[in-house]
Amino acid sequence: xxxxxxxxxxxxxxxxxxAIGLTLVFxxxxxxxxxxxxxxxxxxxxxxxxxxGLLSWIGVPDTTFGSLSFGWRMLIAFPxxxxxxxxxxxxxxxxxxxxxxxxxxSPVMLAMSSLGVAFIIRMLILIFWGADSLFYRPGLMRPxxxxxxxxxxxxxxxxxxxxxxxxxxxxxxxxxxxxxGKAMRATADNMELALVSGIDTERVIILTxxxxxxxxxxxxxxxxxxxxxxxxxxxxxLIPLFAATILGTIGNMWGALxxxxxxxxxxxxxxxxxxxxxxxxxxxxxxxxxxxxxxxxIFGGKQx
Amino acid sequence: xxxxxxxAYLVALAITAGIYAVFCLGLNIQxxxxxxxxxxxxxxxxxxxxxxxxxxxxxxTGIYAKYVHQLFGFNLPFIFGLFGAALVCGxxxxxxxxxxxxxxxxxxxxxxxxIAETIRLIFNNEKWLANGARGLTGLPQPFxxxxxxxxxxxxxLLVVIFVLVVxxxxxxxxxxxxWGRVLRAIREDEVSAAxxxxxxxxxxxQSLVFGAMVMGVAGALSAHSLKAISPEIFTPLYGTxxxxxxxxxxxxxxxxxxxxxAYVIWGVWIxxxxxxxxxxxxxxxxxxxxxxxxxxxxxxxxLIYRPQGxxxxxxxxxxxxx
Numbered sequence: 001x002x003x004x005x006x007x008x009x010x011x012x013x014x015x016x017x018x019a020i021g022l023t024l025v026f027x028x029x030x031x032x033x034x035x036x037x038x039x040x041x042x043x044x045x046x047x048x049x050x051x052x053g054l055l056s057w058i059g060v061p062d063t064t065f066g067s068l069s070f071g072w073r074m075l076i077a078f079p080x081x082x083x084x085x086x087x088x089x090x091x092x093x094x095x096x097x098x099x100x101x102x103x104x105x106s107p108v109m110l111a112m113s114s115l116g117v118a119f120i121i122r123m124l125i126l127i128f129w130g131a132d133s134l135f136y137r138p139g140l141m142r143p144x145x146x147x148x149x150x151x152x153x154x155x156x157x158x159x160x161x162x163x164x165x166x167x168x169x170x171x172x173x174x175x176x177x178x179x180x181g182k183a184m185r186a187t188a189d190n191m192e193l194a195l196v197s198g199i200d201t202e203r204v205i206i207l208t209x210x211x212x213x214x215x216x217x218x219x220x221x222x223x224x225x226x227x228x229x230x231x232x233x234x235x236x237x238l239i240p241l242f243a244a245t246i247l248g249t250i251g252n253m254w255g256a257l258x259x260x261x262x263x264x265x266x267x268x269x270x271x272x273x274x275x276x277x278x279x280x281x282x283x284x285x286x287x288x289x290x291x292x293x294x295x296x297x298i299f300g301g302k303q304x
Numbered sequence: 305x306x307x308x309x310x311x312a313y314l315v316a317l318a319i320t321a322g323i324y325a326v327f328c329l330g331l332n333i334q335x336x337x338x339x340x341x342x343x344x345x346x347x348x349x350x351x352x353x354x355x356x357x358x359x360x361x362x363x364x365t366g367i368y369a370k371y372v373h374q375l376f377g378f379n380l381p382f383i384f385g386l387f388g389a390a391l392v393c394g395x396x397x398x399x400x401x402x403x404x405x406x407x408x409x410x411x412x413x414x415x416x417x418x419i420a421e422t423i424r425l426i427f428n429n430e431k432w433l434a435n436g437a438r439g440l441t442g443l444p445q446p447f448x449x450x451x452x453x454x455x456x457x458x459x460x461l462l463v464v465i466f467v468l469v470v471x472x473x474x475x476x477x478x479x480x481x482x483w484g485r486v487l488r489a490i491r492e493d494e495v496s497a498a499x500x501x502x503x504x505x506x507x508x509x510q511s512l513v514f515g516a517m518v519m520g521v522a523g524a525l526s527a528h529s530l531k532a533i534s535p536e537i538f539t540p541l542y543g544t545x546x547x548x549x550x551x552x553x554x555x556x557x558x559x560x561x562x563x564x565x566a567y568v569i570w571g572v573w574i575x576x577x578x579x580x581x582x583x584x585x586x587x588x589x590x591x592x593x594x595x596x597x598x599x600x601x602x603x604x605x606x607l608i609y610r611p612q613g614x615x616x617x618x619x620x621x622x623x624x625x626x
Contacts (some may be wrong), residue, residue: 032410034417105611108410112548113605115545115598117604118598119596119597123597124597127590129391130590238417239417239421275429280418281418281422285416288403295411
C-alpha cells in the first residue's frame with residue numbers, strides 16, 4: 001500500500017506538470033484547453049522522434065547514465081521537445097485561438113476549437129507512429145532500489161520527482177521575480193486592468209502558452225520514461241488534469257501541484273481495490289465530489 | 305458497381321446520417337438553444353444503445369448463458385427499447401446536471417466528458433452488465449419478418465426518417481413555445497433571464513434532460529441498425545466529436561441546419577473514404593486517422609470563417625410573426 005502511495009506521488013507529479021500549465025492557461029487566457037493532454041503526448045513523441053531517430057542519425061551515443069534508463073540523447077531531447085511543444089501551443093494560439101478572440105467568440109467556442117486541436121494532434125501522432133505503445137529504450141532491465149519499509153522504486157522515478165520539483169521551483173521564481181512573471185500574474189488577476197497599466201497582454205498570452213506547452217511536454221516525456229509512450233496517453237491524462245486543476249482552484253499554481261499529487265495518489269491507491277483501467281474514472285469521481293462540496297477548490301475563497 | 309448495389313449503399317449511408325441527425329437535434333436543444341456545453345455525447349449514445357439492447361434482447365438461455373452475460377433481457381418490441389433508452393438517458397442527464405449546472409459551462413463540459421469515459425469503462429469491464437468488451441449481438445430489428453433481409457434497410461430507413469421527423473416536429477414545437485424562448489434568453493444572457501424571474505437551473509436541467517433523451521433514442525436507433533454493439537463503438541471520436549462538427553457545420557440553433565449538417569459531414573466523411581482508397585498500401589491502415597484529421601481541420605475552418613454554420617440561426621421567434 002505504501003508502495004502504491006509512492007508510485008502515486010510519482011504519477012501525480014507528472015499530472016501536476018500538466019495541471020500547472022492548464023491552470024495558467026485557464027487563469028490567464030480564460031478557457032478550458034482540451035488540447036492540453038494531447039500537448040503532453042506531442043512532447044513525448046517529439047522526444048521519441050529525437051531519441052530514436054534524429055539523434056541516433058546524428059550519432060549521439062546510446063549510452064545510459066548509471067542505473068537510469070536514458071542518457072545523452074534524452075538529455076538533449078528533453079529541453080528541445082519542451083521548446084518545440086511550447087512553439088506548437090503558441091502556433092495554435094496564433095493560427096486559431098487569437099482569431100477566435102478577435103472575432104469575439106465565446107470561451108466555449110475556444111474550448112471547442114481546442115478540442116479540435118486535440119484531435120488533430122492525436123491524428124497526426126497516429127498517422128506517423130500508429131496506435132502501438134512505444135518505449136524510449138526497448139527491452140531494458142530496470143533495477144529497483146529498495147527504500148525503507150520495503151518500498152521498491154526505480155532510479156528513473158526518483159529522477160522524475162527531482163525534475164518535476166526543479167521545474168516547479170523555477171516557474172515559481174520566474175513568476176515571482178521577473179517582470180514578465182509579474183505581468184503574467186497581473187493579467188491573471190484582471191486582464192483589463194493589466195492592459196490599461198501598459199502590460200502587453202498579447203505577449204503575456206504567448207508566454208503563457210509557451211510555458212504551458214513546455215511543462216506539458218516535460219510531463220509527457222517523463223510519463224514516457226516512467227511507463228510508455230502511447231497515442232491516447234494525452235486523452236487519458238485529460239480528466240486527471242482537469243480534476244487536479246479544479247481541486248487546486250483554477251489559476252493557482254501551487255494548488256495545481258497539490259491537486260496533481262492528490263489525484264495521482266488516489267488513482268494509484270485505487271488499483272488496490274479496482275481494475276487499473278478504472279483510473280480515469282477515479283479521477284472523475286473525485287472531481288465530481290469536489291464540484292459538489294467545494295466547487296472553488298481547496299484554495300478557493302468561500303462560496304458565495 | 306451495379307445500380308442496385310449503389311442504391312443499397314446510398315440507403316445505408318442515409319440511415320447512418322439520419323441517426324446522426326437525431327443526435328444533432330438532441331445536441332441542438334442543449335447547445336444550440338440553451339448554450340449547454342455537452343462533450344460527452346458518447347456517454348448518452350452508449351447508454352441509449354445498451355438500454356435498448358437489453359430491453360429488446362431475450363435473456364440468454366442454455367449454452368448461450370455460458371458465453372453471454374447480461375443484467376437482464378426483457379425480449380420486448382423495438383418501440384419499448386426506444387422509450388427505455390430515452391428514459392434512462394434522461395435520468396442520467398438529471399444526475400449529471402445536479403452538481404454541474406449551477407457552475408460555469410466549462411464544468412459541465414469536463415463532467416460530461418468524464419461521465420462518457422466512465423460509462424465506456426464500466427461497459428468494457430463489467431461482464432455481468434452487458435457482456436463486457438465482447439458486447440451484445442443479434443439485436444432484433446423492427447418489422448424484420450416483412451421483407452427479404454437483403455432489402456431490410458429500406459424499412460429501417462423509413463423507421464429512422466419517421467423518428468427523425470417526429471422528433472424534429474416535437475422540438476420545433478417546443479422551441480417556439482414560451483419555454484423555448486426562456487432557453488434562448490438563458491443562452492443569450494443568464495443574468496437578465498434570472499432577473500425576469502426565470503429559474504435558470506430548472507430550465508437548464510429540462511434542456512439537458514430533453515436533449516439527452518433525444519440522444520438516447522438516437523443511440524437506440526444506432527444499436528438496432530448495427531445489430532451488434534460493443535464498448536469500442538462509443539469512443540469520443542465517433543460518439544462525440546463528429547456530432548459536434550455536424551451541428552456546428554449545419555448551424556447551431558437551427559434544427560434544419562442540424563439535420564443538414566449531419567448529412568453534409570457524413571457525406572464528407574464517406575467522401576474521404578473514397579479518396580483514401582487511392583492511398584498507397586502502406587498508408588492504408590492509417591487512412592481513418594487521415595480522415596479524422598480532415599474532419600478536425602474542417603471544424604477549425606468553420607469556427608473561424610463561418611461560426612454560424614451553413615444555415616445560421618433562424619431569426620423567426622413565433623410562427624405568428626412573419
